[in-house]
Amino acid sequence: MTDIVEKTAKELGIHYETDVSMALKTSFKTGGNAEMMVYPDNTTQLKSILKVCKSNNIQTYIIGNGSNILVSDNGLSGVVVRLSNNYSDIRLVDETTVEAEAGASMKALCMFCLEHSLSGLEFAYGIPGTAGGAAYMNAGAYGGEMKDVLVKCEHLDSNGEEGSFEGDELELGYRKSAYSNSDYVITKLVLKLKKADYSDIKALMDENLGKRKAKQPLEYPSAGSTFKRPEGYFAGALIEQCSLKGFTVGGAQVSEKHAGFVINKGGATSSDIKKLIKHIQKVVYDEKGVMLEPEVKFLG
Numbered sequence: 001m002t003d004i005v006e007k008t009a010k011e012l013g014i015h016y017e018t019d020v021s022m023a024l025k026t027s028f029k030t031g032g033n034a035e036m037m038v039y040p041d042n043t044t045q046l047k048s049i050l051k052v053c054k055s056n057n058i059q060t061y062i063i064g065n066g067s068n069i070l071v072s073d074n075g076l077s078g079v080v081v082r083l084s085n086n087y088s089d090i091r092l093v094d095e096t097t098v099e100a101e102a103g104a105s106m107k108a109l110c111m112f113c114l115e116h117s118l119s120g121l122e123f124a125y126g127i128p129g130t131a132g133g134a135a136y137m138n139a140g141a142y143g144g145e146m147k148d149v150l151v152k153c154e155h156l157d158s159n160g161e162e163g164s165f166e167g168d169e170l171e172l173g174y175r176k177s178a179y180s181n182s183d184y185v186i187t188k189l190v191l192k193l194k195k196a197d198y199s200d201i202k203a204l205m206d207e208n209l210g211k212r213k214a215k216q217p218l219e220y221p222s223a224g225s226t227f228k229r230p231e232g233y234f235a236g237a238l239i240e241q242c243s244l245k246g247f248t249v250g251g252a253q254v255s256e257k258h259a260g261f262v263i264n265k266g267g268a269t270s271s272d273i274k275k276l277i278k279h280i281q282k283v284v285y286d287e288k289g290v291m292l293e294p295e296v297k298f299l300g
Ligand SMILES: Cc1cc2nc3c(=O)[nH]c(=O)nc-3n(C[C@H](O)[C@H](O)[C@H](O)COP(=O)(O)OP(=O)(O)OC[C@H]3O[C@@H](n4cnc5c(N)ncnc54)[C@H](O)[C@@H]3O)c2cc1C
Pocket: 027, 061, 062, 063, 064, 065, 066, 067, 068, 069, 083, 102, 126, 127, 128, 129, 130, 131, 132, 133, 134, 135, 136, 137, 138, 139, 140, 141, 179, 184, 185, 186, 187, 216, 218, 222, 223, 224, 225, 297
């Protein structure tokens, strides 16, 4: 089925792989194989891939760094488009405006802002995804979120047509955006920041990274916080109060260090993780009356 996409990729010199282990492309380190993974270098290549998939009814999945997805153990048939290092230019537009391609890592983007003494993204230092993934999710931490700095996104729709959303059109809410549940591909972000002192920016970035290292089980594969924060509660606290810290299904475990994280303790399958997520939801609902909503996105 993906032969036609392979043919297009070969003709246009687009890098691709077939039968790719998603365990190697996701931070959970689980999941079956993707039939095909494509790594476009630019928007022209991306457009060609989206068009050929659309006209041949081939399922496409868009991923960045795979740090917030759980891929089925059965794998993904169709084409995974990965926008990561291959699609990652960052540039200064004017004194306080930065443009980043969707595949730029949040780390590189934070460092770029630091080097130009631009403040506003310190909260994001340590979030292990791409700029596109952060815009899609309206990623946030330590009192900040992408909404504070993101003014515009450029995108392609599934027909490969270019468009953009600005300001309120981005519909940035708690871990959601206008792109949630759409098939648009974010290609570029425009961020508005503020001039500040280099050492103040660096100090806040270091402080935030220090908090992550102290509180999060970074030594194990995970997708960060497994659940969204329910209004009026903290997911981790609810899970801990239900005595679920350390609870294990196969190789998946509620982290002993931070109950808000489901980790791959070693040898977990995506099915183990899904079962554990369902178990946590049931216990927390039965004991606390709160239904936890997963933050992690399920693919396949
Ligand atoms: C240790 C750890 C700590 C974390 N800490 C935080 C945190 O503090 N705050 C936070 O918000 N998140 C956190 N996360 C979760 C994750 O890093 C963020 O959600 C991140 O923004 C996801 O980016 P990604 O590139 O990895 O996206 P992926 O996981 O690849 O994709 C996530 C979703 O975005 C979509 N997507 C990705 N790129 C595009 C694109 N270009 N166009 C359209 N759709 C796209 C995908 O289809 C998918 O639905 C953490 C994860 C880990 C593993």
